[in-house]
Amino acid sequence: MPAGIVSYGVYIPRYRIRAEEIARVWGEREDMAKSLNVIQKSVPDIDEDAVTIAVEASRNAVRRASIDPARIGAIYAGSESHPYAVKPTGTIVGEAIGVNHELTAADFEFACKAGTAAVQACIGLVSSELIDLGLAIGADTSQGAPGDALEYTAAAGGAAFIIGREDLAAEIEGFYSFTTDTPDFWRREGMAYPEHGGRFTGEPGYFKHVTSAARGLLEKMKTSPEDYDYAVFHQPNGKFPARVAKRLGFSRDQTEPGLVVPWIGNTYSGSSLIGLAATLDVAKPGERIFLASFGSGAGSDAFSIRVKDAIDDIRDRAPKVRDYFEDVVHLDYAVYTKHKGKLRL
Incomplete structure (x- = not known):
């Protein structure tokens, strides 16, 4: 039986900073915003990190298809901004969404494709019938040095996909x-x-x-x-x-x-x-x-x-991606640096 997507969920912080605001501060790069075709980027709240984003996306995935978390046998969390150098993100997510403790979990890291690598790992376990469902996550609060080209695009958000063999939303x-x-x-x-x-x-x-x-x-x-x-x-x-x-x-x-x-x-x-x-x-x-x-x-x-x-059957049971484009709060550069922890003592 083929593996596929049983459910999915996303989470994107409500805060934004406009590219033109970043360009205003670093005037020598004022053409950067237009050349990259990025109007604005998402910014985490002061108490948000890759774990909280992963938890919210996973909760939305569980809610969207009314999944029993106890069926999830693997959690793989992909990120390049795991808040702990030694302490897995996946175990925190599992505890937060209420999975059974008979679980395999690990954090993945491969720059921006760690999330799809997690999907592949879940496909392997599900297809071989070693687990019922797997949860693959890609979540980041990405970094960009002040004034660097990356600062115009490095954003925050995540997605979670539940991989299984039955009741597939997408094969x-x-x-x-x-x-x-x-x-x-x-x-x-x-x-x-x-x-x-x-x-x-x-x-x-x-x-x-x-x-x-x-x-x-x-x-x-x-x-x-x-x-x-x-x-x-x-x-x-x-x-x-x-x-x-x-x-x-x-x-x-x-x-x-x-x-x-x-x-x-x-x-x-x-x-x-x-x-x-x-x-x-x-x-x-x-x-x-x-x-x-x-x-x-x-x-x-x-x-x-x-x-x-x-x-x-499941599409409208959890927030859609473009729902997170609404009711946003725009920050100026000073508040943005506070949210991102760019001011260091």
């Missing part, structure tokens, strides 16, 4: 991964902010890995872009996913429903998964979704997904 038809040792982005233990090799970020980083994984999956599935109704790509900014979609032969109409980065920024491990959730919010039974994540360092996971009838 995962197949996946394909492409991985190399490409040092485009890194943060050593104890460093407050990541560094990036600018010339590695685009072609040898994002574009090589996403196109390689995407083409590998299309060949494996014997499909073409025209066979899919929607396409979701990792969203470090607003221009990269549009460019890679065009390069692969996907249209703007296919990518538009899942393109959320202009309004919330790059949520790192949550980025492609929130885009997938936004697409599931509108997709109809029988439609197909193409998904490709990207994680610096570097790798990409591509998935072929077919929406099932159960999506109509």
Whole structure:
């Protein structure tokens, strides 16, 4: 029996800072906001971190399909901003949502694709019938040094997907991964902010890995872009996913429903998964979704997904992605630095 998505949930903090506000402070980069196609980005509240975001997204996933948490046999939490260097995020999530303690749990880390790696791990356990349900999470409160290009996009948010074999909202038809040792982005233990090799970020980083994984999956599935109704790509900014979609032969109409980065920024491990959730919010039974994540360092996971009838039964039982675009609170740069803990004694 194929594995797939039984339920999903998201959480995005209500706070935002406009890209033009960041540009106002760092005037020498005032054109950055327009070039990245990011209007604003989400900002965590003072008491929010990757764990609280993961908990809220997971609760929404459990609520959406009325899941008994005791059925969840694995929790894998992907993030590059786990609040503890030694203390798992997954165990806190499990306790918060009320899982049975007969559970395997671990934290994943692979830059922005740790969440899709967690999905793959859950697929393996579920497909081999070692567990009933698995919970895969991608959540981050991502970092960007003051004045760095990353500061315009590094955001906060997360998504949680419950993977199982029965009552599927969407079947995962197949996946394909492409991985190399490409040092485009890194943060050593104890460093407050990541560094990036600018010339590695685009072609040898994002574009090589996403196109390689995407083409590998299309060949494996014997499909073409025209066979899919929607396409979701990792969203470090607003221009990269549009460019890679065009390069692969996907249209703007296919990518538009899942393109959320202009309004919330790059949520790192949550980025492609929130885009997938936004697409599931509108997709109809029988439609197909193409998904490709990207994680610096570097790798990409591509998935072929077919929406099932159960999506109509669960879709409206928990907040949708675009519900988090409403009732937002905009911060100025001073309050933003307080929320992000950028002022250090």
